[in-house]
Amino acid sequence: MSEQTGGTPLGDSPTRTDAELLAAHCAGDPDAFTEIVRRHKDRLWAVALRTTGNPEEASDALQDALISAYRRADSFRGDSAVTTWLHRIVVNASLDRLRRRSVRTWVPLPDEGTGESPATLVDDARLADPRAAAESSETVREVRAALDTLPPDQRAAIVLVDLEGWSVEEAAQALDCPVGTVKSRCFRGRAKLAERLAHLRNPDAPGPVVLPDNGAVTTDGEGGAP
Amino acid sequence: MSDSDIGGDLPPLDPELAAWLAADAPGPMPDDVWAGIQSRLSDEAPLVPAGVVDLDSERERRRPRRVLPWLVGAAGVMVVGAVVVPSLQTSSPAPVADGASTAQPAVAAAPATEAGGAVASAPAASPSGSDAGDASGIVTAIPRSIIATGTDYSGESLPEQVTSLLSTSGMVDQAAVTAALTASPAATTMPGVGLSSSPEALADCLGRLGLPPDAMPLVLDRGTVNGRDGSLIVTIGAQDSAGIPTALHAVAVGQDCSEEDVAAAQHLDIPLR
Structure with missing residues (x-):
């Protein structure tokens, strides 16, 4: 792994921040960039996989990005975190692939009872109850199918905001659109997901999704969209 | 369907929808994907350091018809690199305990990096004992945001991972965290297993981790901790006399929040500016 190469002195700590590593990369350190990616690879993978919905395309999009x-x-200007900048590039590479796919194909899922694909690491192993495991697996299948039906832009907004926990503002930067557009895409994407997954809903659970006239999704007690 | 702008705040995600989405955690990057990325990156030539002129390139530069694309690329690297490199090296990372790495919220260009370092720590309160960690005091152990990034939170990467999460979630300063606190919780029920199975389970876990009763959970990110199922929980770490958050506390803990998980939990303090 990389050694310190002219970055900020760190005393006894051999670890550098992402920004320092990127600076080292720009200064010719051959290992610095790989170290940044290593730190954030799981999250970058999650974004690519969830955006493309396909492990192979996610892998290709990640490599390209x-x-x-x-x-x-050298285009990084320091107005966001390095990892945010990286995620933006990965999201856009994933969206490019998604948009190029003229006909969406269903993500291959593992055969029943024969284990998981690399992207199907869900709760099953944690659940001792076979019935619960089966229900969880089925839920994952349903969620993926529902996500797969969303238009790429709505899907990307849902992935960033609702799955990855990005702020609407960061998502807007990444997707290169206004904040309100991200909200709109989330509203509409949520509404479609809620509709397609309604059969999974627990009738006893609070906070059912409602769909006001303006199309925004809200929860009970929120009083409709702003 | 149009994507017309909508004003106001985005409402919290419906709890059941959040549960369904979180059930599909993608897990860590597969080894073969990581190997492929490493291979491709290793095939790339290192960037040319700013201020260093490669003699071969310089000779080629004298033959403009053949090497114009190379010349343009090299010039771009040199010019922009000269601007970017110094700007990225202006911050001094805060010291970190236990050899963990340092991290600044946002980027090195942020004005308050001196106070902004994430510092590995453990809570002052003892997680054991009958009084310490009384989970019943944590009334609303419902995170404002429940997500599943699939991150493997581990050791020296933890500060950068937490900083990344906070940065993308917009919780980079007191105003943003205060705003998050005033928002409604993400759910009144919680998805998942173990500590994320219910508000009570989370409150119990926070108590056993030694966090004070007012350690309001902001974010719960389901992923792994050192390769095992786990979660990162971000809470309010400290508040001033006016109730304004002055620090966040992040803890990465195994999903069962067992005694073993609590003992192996990794804590991090993140000062807010």
Whole structure:
């Protein structure tokens, strides 16, 4: 792994921040960029996989994105965290692939009872109750099917905001659109997901999704969309 | 369907929808994908350091018809690199205990990096004992946000991972965290298993982790901790006399929040500016 190469002195700590590593990369350190990616690879993978809905495409999108980021690291201007910048590039590479796919194909799922694909690491192993495991697996299948029906832009907004926990503002930067557009896409995407997954709903659970006239999704007690 | 702008705040995600989405945690990056990325990155030539002129490139530069694309690329690297490199090296990371890495919220260009370092720590309160960690005091152990990034929170990467999460979730300063606190919780029920199975389970876990009763959970991110199922929980770490948050506390803990998980939990303090 990389050594310190002219970055900020860190005393006894051999670890550098992402920003320091990116600076080292720009200064010619051959290992610095890989170290940044190593730190955040799981999250980058999650974004690519959830956006494309396909492990192979996610892998290809990630490679394309990271090579692009590697080559144009000097375009990073420091107005966001390094990892945010990286995620933006990965999201856009994933969206490019998603948009190029003229006909959506269903994500191959593992055969029943024969284990999981690399992307199907869900709760099953944690659940001792076979029935609960089966229900969880079925839920995952349903969720993926529902996500797969969303238009790419809505899907990306849902992935970033509702699955990855990004702020609407960060998502807007990543998706290069106004904040209100991200909200709108989330509203509409949520509404579609709620509709498609309604059969999974627990009738005893609070906070059912309602769909006001303006199309925004709210929960009980929220009083409708702003 | 149009994507017309909608004003106001985005409402919290419906709890059941949040549960369904969180059930599909993608898990860590597969080894073969990581190997492929490493291979491709290793095939790339290192960037040319700012201020260093490669002699071969310089010779080629004298033959503009053949090497114009190379010349443009190299010039871009040199010019922009000269601007970016110094700007990225201006911050001094805060010292970190236990050899963990340092991290600043947002980026090095942030004005308050001196106070902004994430610092590995453990809560002052003892997680054991009959009084310490009384989970019943944590009334609303319902995170404002429940997500499943699939991150493997581990050791020296934890500060950067937490900083990344907070940065993308917008919780980078007191105003943003205060705003998050005033928002409605993400759910009145919680998805998942173990500590994320219910508000009571989370409150119990926070108590056993030694967090004070007012450690309001902001974010619960389901993923793994050192390769095992677990969650990162971000709470309010400290407040001033006016109730304004002055620090966040993040803890990565195994999903069962067992005694073993509590003992192995990784804590991090993140000062707010």
